[in-house]
Amino acid sequence: MAYGEKKQKKQAGEDVSFSYSGLETRIAAVADLYESRKQAALTAGAALSSLQRWIAGDGMPAFDSVALLAAAKKVSLDWIATGNGEMFLSGGAKVREVNVEDVYSYVPLYDAHCSAGHGSWTEGAQVLTQLAFTTYSLRKQGLDPSKLSAIRVDGDSMESILSHGDTVVIDHGRNSLEGEAIYVIRLDDHLYAKRLQRQFDGAVSIISQNKEYQTMTVPKERLGDLEIIGRVVWAGGWI
Template identity: 55%
Template structure:
C-alpha cells in the first residue's frame, strides 16, 4: 500500500489502538466514524492496521473527542498530574476543571444544515462538522438525554433578532409535537428551519421572529404534512 501526503506516519506503531480508545471515548465506533467523516468500515481498517489513517480524518476525530492529535499520531506520553496539573482521567492533552473527568461530559454532534427532501431521516445526507460538549449534569437538569440531542447552525434571517444566521441551536428530538409555544426545527422543501410554533384552534401557526416574514397556518387536517424534527432547547452565537 502506498502512503500519501495526508497519511499519519507510523500506522503500525500503536495508532490503531489509540484510535480505538478515542472511539470508545465518543461512545461508539459509529459516532467516531461520523466525527472523522469516514465510514465505519474505514475506521475499523484504521484500527486493525489494514489501512493508513488519513490525517484530516484523524484530526477531525481528535477535535470531536477533545484529545491530542500528537498523542494519537505518535503515542507521545503526557506528563503526570503532579508535574502538569492535568487531571489524568481527562483525554490526553486536554485540561479539565479540578475534580472532573471526561465521563462528566456529553458530546453532541453538530450537523451541517443541508438536508435532503423526501421520506428519509432528517440527517440522512448531513455531515457531522464537529461535536459540542455539555456537562451531563446541565443536561439532566433540563431533562435532556445526550443520545436524543443534536445541533445545527441557523441559516437565514427569518428568526432575527432571536436567532441570527450562523447561530448554533441544540435540538431535542424527543419533542416532535407542539407543546405550547416554542421554537422548533422543521424540514421544509429539503431544508431545515427554526420557527416558532403556536398551537391554535384551527391548526398550528408557523411564526418567524422577523416581521418581514408572514405567519403561516397549517390547518388541522394537514398536520401530518408538518415534519417537526425536534424542539430547540439551547442556542449560542458570536456577539
C-alpha cells in the same frame, strides 16, 4: 471547531493565552462549579456571551479572566491549561475527583444548515465536530444526549432570537407540539427553525421573529404534512 465568530479583543498586557486542546471542556467544568454561568462570567470579569464562546471553542480567553474564574473556586491554572494534574489546588475545597470523560456529554454538529428562510436539509450530512456539554447541565434541562444534534441557521427570519450562522441544538425527543416554542420543522421538503403556536381550531401557526416574514398557518386537516424534527433547546444558551 468550525465556527466563524471573531475572537475577543484583548487589552494591553492580556496577550497571554492558552492552548485549545480540551481547554473549552475544562473551562466549562470550572464554570459549572458556580451557581450559574452568568455568575461565572461576572467572576471572570467577562460578558456571558464571551464565556459561552470560550466554552464552545469559538474564542481564546485572556489569562487574567481564566485566573479570576479559577481562583474563586481554588482550581489549578495548570489543570485548566493542560488538563494535567489535579483540578483543585492543594487545600482547596475539593468537591470530588473530576474525570473529564465522565463529566461531559457530546452533541454532534452537522455540516448542514437549518434554513430560517428558504433552505433545506442536506441529506447525508457529515459530523463536523462534537459540542461538549456537562452531563449535569443536560440532566438539569431534562435532556437525553443521545437524542440531541446540532446544526447551523441560515437566513434572518428569526432575528433577534436566532441570527444567520448561529448553532442550535435540537432535542429530537420533543417532536410533537408541547406548547409555543421554537422547533425545527420539515414542511414541503424544506427545513425551518420557527416558532410554533397552536390555534383554537386545531391549526398551527408557523411564526417568524422577523416581522418582514409572514406567519404561515397549517390547517388542522394538513397537520400530517407538518413534520416536527425537534425542539430547539440551545442557541448559545438554554432557550
